[in-house]
Structures are given as structure tokens and as C-alpha cells.
Amino acid sequence: MTGGTEIAPATIEQICSTEKGGEPGDDGTELCDGAFKAETIAARWCTIPTVASKLVSAMAAADGRRCVCKHWNTLISNPNFAKLLFTYTLPAVMIRRKHSILFHLVEYDRIEWHERRNNPLFSGVFEVLKPNSSSIKLDPKFEIPLLGTKVYANVHVLICNGLFYLSCSNNGDISLVCNPITGEFIRLPKHPRILKSCECEISRGFGFHPKTNQYKVMRILIFKHDHPMVVEMLRVGISTTWINVEVDYPKNLISISRSSVYLNGALHWIGKDVDDNVSIWAFNFDTERFQSFSIPSDHGPKVGIYEFSGFFCMIYFNEPITMWMMKRYGVEESWTPILVSSDRNINSSITIFHDYLAYHNRENKEYRIFRTDYSDNIQILCLVPSLIPLKDIIIGDNMEVHNIYSLNYPKLKFY
Template identity: 35%
Template sequence: MKRTRESIASSMKRTRESIASSTTRHRSKPAKELGSFADLSSLIITNILLQLPIKDVSICKCVCKTWNALISEPYFATLYSQHASLGFLLRTRNLRLVSRTLHLLEYQPKKFRRAFDIDVVNFNPKFKLPLRNANDTYQPTPYKPEDDKFGVVNSCNGLLCLSEPYTVNHLVVCNPIIGEFIRLPEAIGIANTRKPICAALGFQPKTNEYKVIRMWKRCDGWCYKSDVMVVEMHTLGTTTWRNVEVDPMFSFTRLGSPTCVNGALHWINYDDKNKTRSILCFNFESEKFQSFPSPPHPHHKRLSITMVELKGFLYICESTVNSCVVWLMKKYGIGESWTRVFCSDNFNGIPLCFGLCRPVKHFENGGGALLIQNSYSCDSFIYYEPETRVFKVYSVDGAVSPWFELFPHSPGLISLKDVVKGGNIEVQNVYSRCAKVRVPEENESLSKIRRI
């Protein structure tokens, strides 16, 4: 870490000297010395870059070799992931399309507020997902969603976990911003013996390792044994999966909203039999499932519940057709620290017929921001700031399908080459491997249009 900082400082010093000498040569007459960007210390420049959205940071890499080297450092990528605001990835939702194009919507308060004064704001930039069937990449045959489409499982530190839409096999981890992806080892001989439940990507800070968990229910003939769970864990950079023991007291059949916080994965556990919902937690250090306190408000079966991480805090969002409640866990693992930070029955008299609610700004001193996706038409969302009562509804236009999917994602620059740390795993790039491949929805130009 020390050597990295010294190399960055040395590079910035050379840049300052180069720019200073160039300025001296081209000065025609004495003038008052003015400070320049090159006069700033590497620490200040790093802090400035950390405040920029991902698109601007990518542009800064093209300014000079020194900035490119600074931004490409693993140390900078780690810092950026810690400072990045929660954004959202949108993609076309259609069973007949492969839907490999992701449109990034970063949370920028000023940009959102200025957008209220104009009619259309384009979603920019956009990125590609890899195709599932790599063998057909260069063949001029029509692409089939059932063969080539990936489902988005979850996001962690700027990395996405992808899987076959209806199973937890054919797993891939990618960074859509820089285009890198790796394919995880396939499970062998399980297609007819196990029923998939879920998978998720998480991060263990103590060992600086990324790990993927997948869960199955064991099948005995035509009957799935609800009390026999199979849990496997894979560490990125290795070539195998290993079994994890499961305490029989933990039973789960349907899990949602996988969220990694504090070195542990969390899911919303849907108990369809007893009509209850709770939080399931898997700790990477102990490699065990454990109970986790839920908000005091009862999880009614008609509630739509989502869970997200924001600035290291765990959030639970509950919504119905006419209400929205947001809970914040102020002290991790302490049930009494669950605090209701937002509650509303309507927005300016408009009923809440919007289902999936997620915070996009940390709630501090009563201030925060929400993004709420329409649960009916799935073609619009609400942006709302409780503190300022800024409230607008946007529809999404320009897609080849009237429906879209919305995924919480904090964009990052972490390279999978630094994650796997070895020569055993092939890190591929979607732009070099699939650059010539285009599917119908890649021609779309999404925009958010002010509706109200």
C-alpha cells in the first residue's frame, strides 16, 4: 500500500514538472504565476477523482498516462468502491430478447433536480453483459434468450453475479464498467438430483476475498426433501466448489434481495407455508448461517420487501399499493437499532401503486432519497427526497420492449485480474470477445421522461 502511494506521488510529481516546463517555454512575456491542476498534490487529485461519477472517471483516464496509471491502481479502485454512490442498472425485460445491454443511472442530486426542468434525459453510459453460450459468439445465427441470456443475481462492490435465469448454475462474475468477466466452475451431476434455490456474491474484508454461495434442495426421486439443504461456496480465483454444513434448524425454500454487509450475506427469507418473512444471514468468517434481527414492524404477506446496502448500512423497504416504509439498521446486528426513517401513505396525494422501493441516498438527519419502481407496468419509477419533498415520476422511453428491470448497483473499477490473483482462471473481456456481436436491443436509446 505504501509503495503504491509513493508510485502515485512520483508519477504526479513528474507530470507537474513536465507541465511547468511546457508552460515556461510557451510564455511570451512575464505574467503573474497562476496555479494549475498539476500543482495539486496526488492526494488532493485522488480525492477529487473519487467524487466524480464513473463516466467522468473513465474520461479522466484518457487525459494523460499519469492519470491513467493512478486510476488503474487497485488501491484507487478499492477507494472508489468505498465512495461510490448507489446507482441502478436498467435493462429491457422481455422473454423474447437476450437483454445483454445495461443502462447505468447514477445518483447525482443536482442532475436529478435539473432534469425536472427538461423533458428528456438520456441514460448514459451503457454496457454489455457476456453471452451465456460462448461457443456461438461468432456464428451468424439468431440468438435465443433461453440459450444466451443471463439473469442478474446481485451486486457487490461494483461486481455483478450472473446466472442462468432459472437455475443457480452457469454462474459468471463480471464488472460491466470495464467489461471483464470470469466463468465459475460448473456443478457436475446435479441436474436431476437437486432443486436450485438461490445464489449470491459476497465479500469477506478480513481476507480480501470474493465468494459465491449457491443453495440447492436435495431431490429423492420425484420428491424434494425440504429439510435436506445443500450449500456450496466458491472463492474467486480457485477452481472448485466446497460443501458448507447447514444447521438443520435453518430451513428455507425461497430467498430474495441478496445483500452483502459487514462480511456477511443477507436474504429476505419467504416462508410461504407459515406466511412469514424474516432475514437469513450467512457469515463468511464462521461459514455458518445465523439468525438475524428483523425490523419490529410485522412482515405482512401482501408487503413488497426489498433489502439494500448503502454506505455500509442495511436498509429494509416495505411497500404496498398505498404505503411505503423504510427501515435503517444504525448498529449492525443490533435489533433495537432498527429505525424507521421514512413512512408515507401517499406522495402529494398520489396513491403508491409502485412496488419495489429502494433508497439511493443515505438517510442522515432526516434527509434521504428514494427510487420506487412501478410494480404494474414496470415502465416507470418515482424519485423522491423526503427532506425537500422533491417528487417526480418518470417513464422510460426508447426501449424495444415496454418493460424493464431495475437492479441496485454501485459502479466500480475493481479488476477481476486483481481479484483472482493467479494464472488458473481466465479473465475475459466482453468488448474484445463479443465486440462484433449485436442483438436487437443494443440499438435502443433509453431516456427518462418527466411525467408529472
């Protein structure tokens, strides 16, 4: 292996050996047929989390093929692997054109990127959309499952731990959870009917409850006239129906952002009250309660919220562009400005161009793109690519896993 930590040959043989006879256990006996016991796998896996997670995540980013080594497949199917993968692996950037069913994984040449970014003719990261781009590439391509619609501009995508939650605004019955790398997906139970959908705002959320290891989807309805809030939740892979969650909320809250950001076991939205005051609203999966905290300051209407390097962040896309980071989660006094500039070449790590902001950390190779406007022409998502099967990520027996790359891929008919 070059450019990284070296692994002793014995370690590689222990992990990937296909020889018969197995290895000695703690009591001196052999493990049958060359397979590892679950506890042995977990113990060995914990000794190489960074190297192994980089190896497997690199496989996912490279071409999305299935794991063909028997023992590697056993490793990535182990419940401990998912936790380690999402902890140690840097997120990747994926983008999609408005009307496309394809997501592209953004790969770039970091040396050429830094050489070209100072060129006044350089049009920014989305020269990537030009066929002659050399510093950034849009490969490989991953197809999202069919959603029973020909208008893919109406498809909303939320992310959590490498999974997509897909829903369609012109058909509330259609929603899926999928792994875009493997092509696996499960269809979710249909939503409860909205009698007067034109009289309410609909917001969605997709997150993970660490204590129960359950993925959950939320739909929030705020009706326009008297502003009552209806909160619906589904436990993915477990529930067969959506449930209503009774929550306390301020009666003067009139709207929240259409989509949410997941962090620290909670979903976050931007909320606005009748006096146009803006704050952050977070739904905690553990307490099933909303909490709010103030934003650092009001710099204008164009604002976005993000998870960035494990912190909750806000970006005001005005002049100057301002990025704030909450250094201590939930502590309003910990809001810290980490970027205040209108210079399009801020420093060696950040570049602003057109409607996008690009960040590159030269030390750990982290790369992020933030969209600075509200156009839906391009969708940008950041997730950890994963080869882990859905059945090993999502807990529950109430799910049927399909794969869009399978010859038996069903032509699903929705309600």
C-alpha cells in the same frame, strides 16, 4: 475544476506528469523514468482520496473509456485505489429491460427533476424510458457478456463492489463475473450437477471477504420434501471447483429469497419457516456460519431487503410503504422506521410513483431507485462504477480475463 475541491497545479503535475527524470524520493534520489514507487503512490493517493476517486469514477460514469494517462493508469491499478473508490464514491443506478443485454447508466438533471416531480402529469423516473425524456437520461449503455442463451429474461445479476455476477436459470453451468464498465469478464467453473433440480429451490449470493480480499459466490439448495440445505461456495479467481460448506441451519426453514444482499462481509437472504415466520438469514464469510435476526414487524408479503447508505434496510411495499433501517448492524433493537407514508410526494428527497420509489439526497447528490413490485420487466441495480481492471480487483491466478469490447472477444461455448 468547478463545483468541487480545487487541486493545486503541483499536485496535478505530480500525478499526471509524463516528463522524464522522475521525482525525488525520501533519500534524495530520483525515481527512475518518471514512475512512482508503489509506496509513494499509496502515500500521495491517501492525501486526495475524495477528489481523485470522484475524478476517476466520473470518467467511468461519463463514457466508460480506458484510462489513457500513464500515471493515472498506475494509480487505478494500485490495490489501495479499489478500497478508496468503494469507500468514497457514491453508487450509481443502472437499469436493464427484461430481454435486453444492455444495462443503462441513469443520469439525471437534479434541478429539472425537482421542478418536474411536482407536476401532476409527471410519470416518475421511468419517463426515462421515453425518448423525449429530458430530466433523466439512459446513457451510456453497457453490454453484458453473452451467456449462451437467447432468453435474457432468465439472466440473474448480483452485484458487489462494482462487479456483476451473472448466471442463467435455464443453464446452471453458465456463470460469469464481470465489470460492466470496462467490459472485462471471467468465466467461472461449472456448478455441480443437481440430480433433481425440479425438487429444490435455488438461491445465489455474491460477496467479498474483507480479511482475505477474496470475492466469493454461493449457491444454496433447499429441497422441497424434507428441506435439507446444501451450501456450495466458490472463491472467484482461486478455486477450480465448487466446495460444499457444512453449516448449521434450522430444519424448519423451508425457503429463502432467490437472491441476496451483500453488506459487512456477509450475504443476507429473507427466510421463511414452516409456520410462515419470516426472518433475515446472514452468512458470514469470516466464520462461515449462518446467523439470523428478526424483522421489525410483519406488514405483508411484499418486502425487499437492500443495502442503503451503508446500512441494512427493509422496505414493505404495501399501504403505507414502510422503510426500516438497522442503525446498528446485527442488533435487532436498532431497527428504525425512516419512511412511513402512502403519499406519493413524501418530501423533497423521496418520490413514490407507480411501482418505484426514488430517493435523492440534495447534499451529497446520492440517487437511488427501488422497485416496489416483483415484476421482472425492469431490473434495477446500484453499484460503484469502476475502471479498475479485473486482475487488480480479484486475487488469484486461476482466471482468464476476456473483454466484450475486444476484437478478439471469443464466442464462448458453454457446456
